[in-house]
Amino acid sequence: MSAPARRAGRRASPARTPAGEPPARPASRAAPAAAPGRARAGAAAAGAAAGSGGKGRTATAAPAAPRHGTADAPRRARPLSAAPAAAFLRALAAANPSPRTELHYTDPFTLLVAVVLSAQATDAAVNRVTPALFAAAPTPAAMAALGAEGIAPYIRSIGLWQAKARNLAALARLLVERHGGKVPRERAALEALPGVGRKTANVVLNVAFGEHTLAVDTHIFRVANRTGLAPGRTPREVEERLVRRCPPELLRDAHHWLILHGRYVCKARRPECWRCVARAHCNYPDKVLVPPPAGAQPARRRGAAPAPEAGGSA
Numbered sequence: 546m547s548a549p550a551r552r553a554g555r556r557a558s559p560a561r562t563p564a565g566e567p568p569a570r571p572a573s574r575a576a577p578a579a580a581p582g583r584a585r586a587g588a589a590a591a592g593a594a595a596g597s598g599g600k601g602r603t604a605t606a607a608p609a610a611p612r613h614g615t616a617d618a619p620r621r622a623r624p625l626s627a628a629p630a631a632a633f634l635r636a637l638a639a640a641n642p643s644p645r646t647e648l649h650y651t652d653p654f655t656l657l658v659a660v661v662l663s664a665q666a667t668d669a670a671v672n673r674v675t676p677a678l679f680a681a682a683p684t685p686a687a688m689a690a691l692g693a694e695g696i697a698p699y700i701r702s703i704g705l706w707q708a709k710a711r712n713l714a715a716l717a718r719l720l721v722e723r724h725g726g727k728v729p730r731e732r733a734a735l736e737a738l739p740g741v742g743r744k745t746a747n748v749v750l751n752v753a754f755g756e757h758t759l760a761v762d763t764h765i766f767r768v769a770n771r772t773g774l775a776p777g778r779t780p781r782e783v784e785e786r787l788v789r790r791c792p793p794e795l796l797r798d799a800h801h802w803l804i805l806h807g808r809y810v811c812k813a814r815r816p817e818c819w820r821c822v823a824r825a826h827c828n829y830p831d832k833v834l835v836p837p838p839a840g841a842q843p844a845r846r847r848g849a850a851p852a853p854e855a856g857g858s859a
């Protein structure tokens with residue numbers, strides 16, 4: 546091969562993609578026969594890509610599947626069957642019989658506003674801005690009168706504050722125009738409001754109205770997949786499996802238990818399995834049973850990516 550051709554070849558095969566991932570292998574240099582587990586992982590990755598607009602991709606265009614059992618990706622948990630899944634949830638329930646959302650609110654409207662603000666933000670960050678916002682605009686009519694420009698200064702410290710200010714102003718206006726200034730109790734009406742998706746609607750239906758809904762945020766998505774409690778590629782899949790797995794009497798509070806568990810014990814970077822009350826019922830194959838030495842920093846897992854529709858809380 547001539548020198549120019551070699552240079553062209555190097556340009557056409559970058560060492561890393563713009564996202565920092567290794568490039569896909571060309572078809573002529575496909576990986577050697579994969580173990581069944583890895584083959585399934587590759588199929589799942591391709592399926593996820595198809596689900597996000599990758600329909601029609603060839604195997605050569607699919608991103609290389611992470612190698613299980615390495616630092617690139619954790620090993621997969623076997624799905625929990627009904628009895629251990631129920632025992633898992635009962636263990637969380639026994640440890641915290643009266644779970645509560647950590648967002649501060651006083652009524653369905655302020656809860657709705659707080660949950661909208663919590664997308665891509667922590668509850669603590671939301672709780673820092675809502676007292677002043679709610680003092681200025683405690684009702685949908687007052688929030689609508691404030692408008693996006695009036696709301697924005699109160700929420701500038703929150704991620705996506707400009708879009709959220711616009712959504713809150715429009716949402717408040719619609720509550721006044723369509724619902725008499727009240728937060729509707731119907732899912733369709735809630736999801737028709739600006740900035741309100743299925744997760745936010747589930748939180749409001751559950752916390753404000755006592756419905757047995759289960760909102761899947763980034764913590765629940767991770768816990769459900771990591772432990773085998775309700776594996777799924779999307780929040781909706783996880784939600785549906787969790788609802789099927791959850792004993793009916795626990796459904797009302799299950800999302801609180803799982804969010805709090807994911808936030809404080811089954812953490813993203815390093816689950817604290819040594820103090821986990823559900824450890825005996827968990828299928829995570831890489832449990833961390835020894836606490837790190839005092840002062841040690843948690844290791845960052847390479848390739849960690851946020852869950853679909855991640856962020857926000859309840």
Ligand code: SF4
Nearest residue numbers: 811816818821827829
């Ligand atoms: S044992 Fe570890 S991985 Fe399993 S639920 Fe508890 S903290 Fe999470």
